[in-house]
Amino acid sequence: MHKTDLTTLPCPIARGLGVVGEWWSILILREAMYGETRFDGFQKSLGIAPNMLTRRLNELVEAGLLARRPYCEKPPRFEYVLTEAGADFRQVTLSLLAWGNKHFTPEGKSVILIDSVSGAEVHPVLMDPATGLAIGARHVAVAGPAAGESTRTRMSRLAERRAAAPAPDLSNGE
Structure with missing residues (x-):
């Protein structure tokens, strides 16, 4: 099956989905926002197959959402850190979190956002x-x-x- 390249369409939503529309990509970005940087850490936290993780990390680096930096020469090892574009995706993940909590958690919110100063729950709003x-x-x-x-x-x-x-x-x- 041939996959349409959404990144060439004029719509910014389609272009964004062309970059991060695969669900593993979004979860990798979520983990990077939580501070994960190492291949083994992503693999352990997500339970993703190594070949799939390699493919997704390479795609996110190529798209400019993650940067690959060496942290060990022998054997060669790399860490993956958010770029400005990757960090800007945080707003999307926070919106998905709020939307998922509102519509898909009949058992109650599984993750909430807390103001780091006051300790009060916060709710993301597009402004x-x-x-x-x-x-x-x-x-x-x-x-x-x-x-x-x-x-x-x-x-x-x-x-x-x-x-x-x-x-x-x-x-x-x-």
């Missing part, structure tokens, strides 16, 4: 830095110079429906 307002699905529109005619038409119809709908309650970030 517009210019206004300080939470960005919710009901008050943003998707647009872009790379959008095709069908996307522009769909977004125009969506904007018309939103304009006709009652004003959303923005107090909860939606």
Whole structure:
């Protein structure tokens, strides 16, 4: 089966998925965010086969999300550290964590985020830095110079429906 190269599409979501869309890649990045840097550590924490781990690490290095650095000459050994692009993926993983906790943990939250100063639980929210307002699905529109005619038409119809709908309650970030 031939896999489509999503990284060549104009949509940034498709391009991002082209880089990290394979689930092992996301879990490797999660472990790197938790401080793991060594091949053996990734393998142990994830239970991933060595050949699969090698492939995924190489892909993440090639994509610029991880950097490979030697830490031992004989035998040659490398560690894998987050690059700026890899560290920026933290926002995506925190959003996945919150979404997974909300929708897929009937037994209760398995992981929570804690403010390191106050000790209080925190909840990730996507925010517009210019206004300080939470960005919710009901008050943003998707647009872009790379959008095709069908996307522009769909977004125009969506904007018309939103304009006709009652004003959303923005107090909860939606």
